[in-house]
Amino acid sequence: MTMLSLQNVSKSFGSLKVTDGVSFDVPEGQALGIIGPNGAGKSTLFNLITGNLMSDAGSIRFDGQDVTRVPPMRRCLDGVGRSFQIPQPFEKLTVFENLLVAATHGRRASEAEVTGDCADVLERTGLMPKANAPAGSLSLLERKRLELARAMATEPKLLLLDEIAGGLTDAECKSLIQTIKDIHAEGVTIIWIEHVLHALTSVVERLLVLDFGRVIGIGDPGEIMESREVKEIYLGIDV
Amino acid sequence: MIWIDTIIQGILLGGLYALFAAGLSLVFGIMRLVNLAHGDLIILGAYIILISVTVLGLNPFFAILIAAPLMFALGWALQKLVLNRTLGEDILPPLLVTFGLSVVIQNGLLEGFSADSQRISAGALETASISVGPISMGVLPLLTFGSAILVIVVLNHIFYRTAIGRAFRATSDDAVTASLMGIKPERVFATATGLAMVVAAIAALYLGVRANFDPSIGPARLIYAFEAVIIGGLGSLWGTLLGGVIIGVAQTVGAAINPEWQILAGHVAFLVVLLIRPRGLFPRGN
Numbered sequence: 001m002t003m004l005s006l007q008n009v010s011k012s013f014g015s016l017k018v019t020d021g022v023s024f025d026v027p028e029g030q031a032l033g034i035i036g037p038n039g040a041g042k043s044t045l046f047n048l049i050t051g052n053l054m055s056d057a058g059s060i061r062f063d064g065q066d067v068t069r070v071p072p073m074r075r076c077l078d079g080v081g082r083s084f085q086i087p088q089p090f091e092k093l094t095v096f097e098n099l100l101v102a103a104t105h106g107r108r109a110s111e112a113e114v115t116g117d118c119a120d121v122l123e124r125t126g127l128m129p130k131a132n133a134p135a136g137s138l139s140l141l142e143r144k145r146l147e148l149a150r151a152m153a154t155e156p157k158l159l160l161l162d163e164i165a166g167g168l169t170d171a172e173c174k175s176l177i178q179t180i181k182d183i184h185a186e187g188v189t190i191i192w193i194e195h196v197l198h199a200l201t202s203v204v205e206r207l208l209v210l211d212f213g214r215v216i217g218i219g220d221p222g223e224i225m226e227s228r229e230v231k232e233i234y235l236g237i238d239v
Numbered sequence: 240m241i242w243i244d245t246i247i248q249g250i251l252l253g254g255l256y257a258l259f260a261a262g263l264s265l266v267f268g269i270m271r272l273v274n275l276a277h278g279d280l281i282i283l284g285a286y287i288i289l290i291s292v293t294v295l296g297l298n299p300f301f302a303i304l305i306a307a308p309l310m311f312a313l314g315w316a317l318q319k320l321v322l323n324r325t326l327g328e329d330i331l332p333p334l335l336v337t338f339g340l341s342v343v344i345q346n347g348l349l350e351g352f353s354a355d356s357q358r359i360s361a362g363a364l365e366t367a368s369i370s371v372g373p374i375s376m377g378v379l380p381l382l383t384f385g386s387a388i389l390v391i392v393v394l395n396h397i398f399y400r401t402a403i404g405r406a407f408r409a410t411s412d413d414a415v416t417a418s419l420m421g422i423k424p425e426r427v428f429a430t431a432t433g434l435a436m437v438v439a440a441i442a443a444l445y446l447g448v449r450a451n452f453d454p455s456i457g458p459a460r461l462i463y464a465f466e467a468v469i470i471g472g473l474g475s476l477w478g479t480l481l482g483g484v485i486i487g488v489a490q491t492v493g494a495a496i497n498p499e500w501q502i503l504a505g506h507v508a509f510l511v512v513l514l515i516r517p518r519g520l521f522p523r524g525n
């Protein structure tokens with residue numbers, strides 16, 4: 001089954017076309033990586049998928065339904081979860097409260113209903129020891145984990161990760177990758193934008209290359225990384 | 240012994256000021272909105288209770304059951320329809336709008352109830368007192384102080400132990416991220432102002448039973464509330480209570496020395512605290 005399908009999606013800011021006729025499918029349970037130079041329109045693409053931006057043209061189908069004009073809140077309830085490039089936890093709330101807020105509002109459920117699930121997410125994302133710490137006191141790795149945990153707390157079918165591995169040390173990155181692998185192994189469909197390529201390629205089954213708002217390649221990560229266009233445009237190597 | 244008596248009166252009076260201030264503190268803490276009409280809204284609450292008592296013949300303590308939901312609805316609608324539109328980067332619009340609201344409420348009350356001073360009658364309770372050893376305490380001031388503590392305990396419970404409280408704090412922390420999580424900030428703010436108006440109704444009850452009031456006295460009450468909030472350190476309700484107590488004690492001690500010094504002594508105490516601890520006694524850590 002196809003979890004997400006974009007058909008000819010375009011978006012312009014004034015005369016600048018940031019998303020230019022993008023089409024791709026993500027089958028249920030797959031992990032898709034998105035790479036591309038800065039300004040290629042990667043984050044815009046995420047905003048179009050979550051509904052924070054509405055596309056000018058084309059259609060977006062999620063979980064069998066046309067969501068092209070569906071507002072972001074509705075898409076979140078339907079199962080689109082995302083993490084942000086710059087972690088934005090509620091600093092004065094504890095880690096556990098951050099999850100409670102995300103889960104109660106993201107699932108329209110009472111706190112009693114979500115408490116157990118939130119504890120579960122804390123366990124899976126390795127944040128249990130920090131459950132009662134104010135989110136403002138967390139280290140960068142812990143903040144990234146919280147970003148992940150908060151997205152997971154809404155029980156997404158599709159998880160969008162935006163440069164979650166950036167700024168981490170190798171060891172930190174490795175432990176975060178393991179957590180993402182575990183989540184993926186549970187069957188959650190993942191789309192992951194990342195500059196840290198080794199992190200990305202160790203998880204995703206497919207890779208999509210974006211440049212100037214256009215898809216210039218999609219397929220097996222190994223083949224994509226070796227392709228001429230990618231080396232030329234993305235890695236800046238003259239072939 | 241007279242001094243102990245005076246100080247106790249002052250402490251109990253502080254409870255009333257804390258009630259004035261708690262709603263103000265709540266609204267400021269959650270949405271950084273300074274409500275200049277807060278004092279007038281308390282007076283409006285006092286008139287609602289007064290009508291319930293005189294027209295329906297209710298005991299004032301039952302009248303609060305009518306006034307509290309009315310005030311909640313009023314606060315909710317006020318925030319949703321008016322004040323939400325004033326929130327943003329600029330701090331001037333909410334000040335101007337609530338200042339205008341203060342003028343409107345005062346004149347509306349003047350139109351409806353004249354400038355005559357009124358009082359909510361609570362019968363024998365007004366003068367009842369209990370003695371602890373040589374010290375005699377009024378039942379009404381004791382009830383006021385007890386209500387202030389109860390209000391703070393309940394507000395803190397709501398704030399830290401309930402879903403709506405977490406939504407308050409999350410929205411206060413970062414309204415944009417909160418809305419991405421599915422929280423509707425404008426509704427959260429409306430609920431917060433509604434809650435603040437319930438506290439205002441409780442303050443109104445004790446204000447109206449304790450002393451005379453007329454449509455014009457709101458702003459003077461607002462000053463005590465501001466002072467209590469600032470002494471306590473913005474955002475701490477227990478600090479606000481302490482702030483109220485400091486002003487209350489300063490006022491009664493000032494009055495005991497010379498009756499003309501009552502109000503002045505309260506303001507001087509405020510200035511002294513501000514000189515020593517510019518951020519208040521319990522500033523909220525960032």
